[in-house]
Amino acid sequence: MSNTQQNEEHDSIIKTPKQLITIIVLALVVPIIVIIMLVNLVAAGNAPVAGSDSLGPEATAKRIAPVARLEVVDASGPKVFKTGDQVYKAVCAGCHQAGVAGAHKFGDTQAWSVPIKTGLDAMVASVVKGKNAMPAKGGNPSLDDFEITRAVVYMTNSAGTNFPEPVAPASAAK
């Protein structure tokens, strides 16, 4: 008895014309709604998805920007040279500011006049190689010769010379 009843229910989900019409209408309307939703989705294009506007191209560009900038400086970009002023303060001032260990004191025109007579190239060579109490490159081997030259120009120009700002190596940014 219960078996028969179950089979009958399975065989005839649609029992009345009204149910048939409902099923047919749903079968037509549901795909149309789905299509409309898909069209809206595509038409929305790159507009931020609800609740995740951080995926927009601008937001993405902003988010990756610091990393990208870091890579440019680090890997493929030209070396950014320190200015004479920066090199002096970071490396040379330790001795030359106060005139330690026989170093020519910054701004002491008379003391500087002696090495200045030898010329810029000779002074730069002394710093690159080191001289007596002055270690090679003032003790900072990572300095480029161009940075040394800038520092020497900065120091001697404060003691009477008028050297022009040295020209950067061809491959450099500035």
Ligand code: HEC
């Ligand atoms: C550890 C201390 C010390 C530091 C750091 C130092 N110097 Fe000197 N510097 C000296 C001394 C000492 C002399 C004098 C050397 C001598 O003639 O006996 C000197 C001499 C010089 C001279 C004259 C060289 C010559 O031909 O007679 C120049 C130019 C110079 N220094 C530039 C620099 C620059 C540029 C830096 C930084 C990159 C620097 N120094 C860092 C101690 C120092």
